[in-house]
Amino acid sequence: MCGIAGVVFKDKKLHPVGKFMTRMLNALQHRGPDSAGFALYGGLGLEEHEYLLNIEVKEKPGLLEEVKTKVETAFPIESEEIIPSVENYIIYRCKVNLDSFSQLKPLIMDVDKIDNVMVLNGAHSFEMIKDVGLVKDIAARYNTEDKMGTHAIGHTRFSTESIVDRYHAHPFQSYIIPDITVVHNGQITNYWKIRDPLERKGHIFETNNDTECIVHYIADKLAQDYSLEEALEQSVKDMDGPFSYIVGTPNGVGIAKDQLGLRPGVMAENDEVFAVASEEVALREVMDTSDIDQISPGESRAYTI
Amino acid sequence: MKELKINAQEKSPREINRAVKQAAKENDRIVIENPNAMHYLLAGLTEPVDVVIDGSAGYFAATMIHGARVHINGNAGWFPGDNMTKGEVIIDGSAGDGVGQGIYGGTVVVHKDVGSRTGEIMKNGTIIVGGNSGFMSGLFMMGGRIIVLGDISDDAGESIIRGTIYVGGEIKSLGKNAKIEELEEEERSELKELLENYDFPLEESKYQKFRKIVPRSARPFYGQESEEG
Numbered sequence: 001m002c003g004i005a006g007v008v009f010k011d012k013k014l015h016p017v018g019k020f021m022t023r024m025l026n027a028l029q030h031r032g033p034d035s036a037g038f039a040l041y042g043g044l045g046l047e048e049h050e051y052l053l054n055i056e057v058k059e060k061p062g063l064l065e066e067v068k069t070k071v072e073t074a075f076p077i078e079s080e081e082i083i084p085s086v087e088n089y090i091i092y093r094c095k096v097n098l099d100s101f102s103q104l105k106p107l108i109m110d111v112d113k114i115d116n117v118m119v120l121n122g123a124h125s126f127e128m129i130k131d132v133g134l135v136k137d138i139a140a141r142y143n144t145e146d147k148m149g150t151h152a153i154g155h156t157r158f159s160t161e162s163i164v165d166r167y168h169a170h171p172f173q174s175y176i177i178p179d180i181t182v183v184h185n186g187q188i189t190n191y192w193k194i195r196d197p198l199e200r201k202g203h204i205f206e207t208n209n210d211t212e213c214i215v216h217y218i219a220d221k222l223a224q225d226y227s228l229e230e231a232l233e234q235s236v237k238d239m240d241g242p243f244s245y246i247v248g249t250p251n252g253v254g255i256a257k258d259q260l261g262l263r264p265g266v267m268a269e270n271d272e273v274f275a276v277a278s279e280e281v282a283l284r285e286v287m288d289t290s291d292i293d294q295i296s297p298g299e300s301r302a303y304t305i
Numbered sequence: 306m307k308e309l310k311i312n313a314q315e316k317s318p319r320e321i322n323r324a325v326k327q328a329a330k331e332n333d334r335i336v337i338e339n340p341n342a343m344h345y346l347l348a349g350l351t352e353p354v355d356v357v358i359d360g361s362a363g364y365f366a367a368t369m370i371h372g373a374r375v376h377i378n379g380n381a382g383w384f385p386g387d388n389m390t391k392g393e394v395i396i397d398g399s400a401g402d403g404v405g406q407g408i409y410g411g412t413v414v415v416h417k418d419v420g421s422r423t424g425e426i427m428k429n430g431t432i433i434v435g436g437n438s439g440f441m442s443g444l445f446m447m448g449g450r451i452i453v454l455g456d457i458s459d460d461a462g463e464s465i466i467r468g469t470i471y472v473g474g475e476i477k478s479l480g481k482n483a484k485i486e487e488l489e490e491e492e493r494s495e496l497k498e499l500l501e502n503y504d505f506p507l508e509e510s511k512y513q514k515f516r517k518i519v520p521r522s523a524r525p526f527y528g529q530e531s532e533e534g
Contacts, residue, residue, distance in 0.1 A: 030344070261402060261421040261440055264383065280361055280380055281342035289342075289361065292380060294401055294420040296458065297440045 001158040002170075002185035003028025004265075005277040006246040006253040007286050008151040008303045014043055018147025021154045023285035025135045028278055031185075032158035035169035036138050037130030039181040039248045042150030044127055046095070050078065051104055051122050054129075055092045056085070056166050058116035067092060070111050075103075083142060085131055085166070091120070105175040105204070118167050125179045125250040130155075130169035150305060153248040155183035162209045171248065172211045174219035176203055179250045182215035185278060186243030186263040194239060211245070218247050232256040232300035244295065246276060252304030261297030268292045274303035308334040318345040329354040329373075342382065347375060353392070364401075367394045370411075383420070386413040389430070395503070402439070405432040408449065414503050421458075424451045427468065433503055441480060443470045443518065452496065454505065462518040464525065470518040471496060473511060482525040483518050492517070 005024040009015045021038050044052060053071070057064050064082075071077055075096040083091040098104060101124070108119040121128040127149075129142045135156060139145060155170035162168050171181035188194060188210040195205060195213050203216050214235070221231035228247065232254045242262030247254045255276040257265045267276040268283045268291065275286050276295070283289050295301065309332045311324050321337065322345070328335050329352035336357045340346060344363035347356060353372035361379030368387040377385070380398035390409040395416075402420035405413040408430040418436035425444040437455035443462040456474035463480025471492075476485065488496075493512045500507060524530055 264401065266401070279342065279363060279382060281363060284342060284361070289380065290398065291417075292399060294399070294418065294439065297421055 001031045003031030003156040003278045003282070004154070004170075004183045004185050004244065004246050004255075005282045006151070006153040006183075006248065006255065006275065008253050008274040008305060010272055010274060010303070010305060012042075012150055012305045014148040014150065016145070016147075017041075017043065017149035017152045018144040020286050021152040022135065022139045022144045024275075024277060024282040025154045025156050026139075027281045027285055028156050029135050031278060032156040033134060034159045034164045035130065035132045035157045035166070036135045036155060037128070037157075037169045037171050037183070038144060038147075038152060038154045039126050039128055039171045039173075039183075040144075040147045040149045040152045041126040041179075041248060041250060043148040044123070044125060046124055047097075049098050049100070051096055051098055051124050052127065053092075053094050053096060053108070053111075053122045054120040055094070055111060056118045056120055057090050057092050059088045059090060060116060063114070063116060064090070064092060066114055067111060067117055068094075070114060071096060071107070074107055074110065085141065086133065089166070091131075101178050108175070109204075120166055121173045122175075123173070123179050126181070126248065128171065128173065128181070130171065131166055132164060132169065151248070151253050153181060153183050153246045153253060160187065162207065168207065168209055170211055172209065172215045174203075174212075174215040176216060176219035177223050180215060180219045180222065181248040182211055182218065182245055183248075184211040184214055184243060184245040186245070186258065187241045188213055188239050188243060189241035190239065210241075214239070214243075214245055215247075222249070228252055228254045228302045228304060229300065232302060236298050236300060244278070247302075249304075252302055254300060254302030255295060256300040257295045257297060259298040265295035266292050267295060267301055269303075276301065306333045308332060308336065310336045310338055312338045313341065313343060313346075314339040318343055318348070321346060322348055322350070325350060325356065326352065340379075342380070344382070347373065361398065367392075370394070380417075381415070385415075386411070386432075389413075399436070404434070404438075405430065405451075408432070412503075418455070423453075424449070424468075424470075427451075431499070433500070433505070435505060437474070443468070443483075444480070446470070452500070454500075454507070454511075457518075462520070465518070465520045466523060466525070467520060471515050472518065473507075473515050476516065476518065479518065482521050484521050485516050486519055488515055488517055 078095040080094040170183040244257040244263040244265040334355040342361040351371040358377040364382040366385040374393045381400040383401040384403040386394040399417035412431045414433045416435040421439035423442040429449040446468040451470045460480035462483030
């Protein structure tokens with residue numbers, strides 16, 4: 001089933017976006033108990049060329065040191081933090097200074113070569129938080145309620161095809177362009193038809209998960225100078241299956257829904273806030289919902305700041 | 306009149322529905338406070354009681370009710386009134402997909418817009434939409450009537466077998482086996498009586514604009530018209 005949500009504060013100022021997204025996802029908990037995730041934009045405050053890596057590391061003697069050595073050999077670590085997780089894993093979070101964005105994906109792939117280690121993401125303008133379990137537990141583990149930002153997307157997962165683990169928790173991220181994320185409810189049934197041309201262009205797929213396919217597809221379109229609205233509109237024409245998904249970018253949030261309208265999507269908007277979600281119960285956490293819109297089959301909406 | 310209030314805060318749909326069924330035996334009117342767009346409210350309620358949901362309801366509100374008169378002050382999610390057999394569901398706000406899905410009888414009224422597939426596979430009864438209705442409204446409709454005061458979106462009446470969809474606004478496109486006909490004067494009078502009863506005060510000229518979508522054939526996919534019972 002899965003629950004998806006997105007919120008944008010139109011004034012571009014920092015708001016307690018982590019608290020709002022936590023509440024939205026908590027309200028959607030019934031749509032998926034397996035894992036949950038957040039992409040919280042605008043509050044990291046990193047300097048140019050600074051990137052934050054979230055690395056899943058199994059609790060095993062010497063393994064964390066091996067990870068640190070691998071990262072530091074490539075780029076100096078400016079700061080670091082260890083967040084305890086579950087199932088004998090920790091999240092090692094470190095800030096590195098790269099020369100350019102193009103160095104990020106190779107660094108991630110290099111660290112991923114270490115057994116029992118997986119880079120969950122690397123980002124400049126948003127904070128990725130995703131883990132297995134319930135929203136309230138993940139929120140407490142990562143202090144999501146304290147996070148500030150301008151906009152956010154989030155997800156509660158009811159796994160259908162692929163494995164339940166941290167990496168397969170949403171949001172998924174693409175490195176075709178910086179800091180693009182997707183959360184998704186549904187299935188892309190012409191998955192290979194979408195994936196093949198992207199791989200022929202050299203884009204790297206890490207999983208067989210269809211949400212990863214969506215985020216690479218949208219990133220590829222944005223890299224070709226499509227606007228977010230245009231990319232969403234084209235995706236609805238190109239992708240088959242029942243789906244609704246939300247995209248997060250450094251300056252906005254968008255939603256798209258399949259042409260038969262087989263997955264839910266609602267939105268509400270006022271002068272201050274633009275919000276989208278699977279159900280009204282999530283919108284109610286951020287604004288008055290006396291007037292909500294149903295996203296129509298084949299429709300997409302976006303708001304950029 | 307005996308009335309009972311039930312606070313839905315911190316309760317599960319099952320707990321609320323059990324409490325409503327119990328209370329319906331001894332009360333004329335039940336008010337559910339703080340519903341917070343919760344799913345499955347009033348599922349399977351068979352007592353002919355008045356219920357007010359004081360806010361928004363989630364999916365399957367008043368599914369399979371038989372005789373209750375339900376008033377939702379806010380919005381409703383997907384499938385309000387699903388498979389109901391008798392009674393009334395009135396929604397002051399908007400609603401999601403599948404409003405009145407598969408109803409056998411009774412009336413579902415939504416004052417604002419609704420999503421897609423309104424009245425899909427409905428067998429009888431009445432659905433009234435005060436605003437617009439989305440994609441494939443009346444999908445595989447097998448009886449009853451849908452009345453849309455606003456516009457109706459693509460593929461209206463897709464594979465409709467029986468029943469009638471009255472539309473006051475634009476018809477974007479028709480589905481397979483659907484055709485448009487003009488109304489008889491008697492039908493306009495029926496519509497007027499019905500809509501006024503549910504607080505839709507329309508100008509006389511509006512009734513003249515109504516058209517209806519009906520099936521082209523009762524056996525569109527296989528068999529003969531003569532086999533139709």
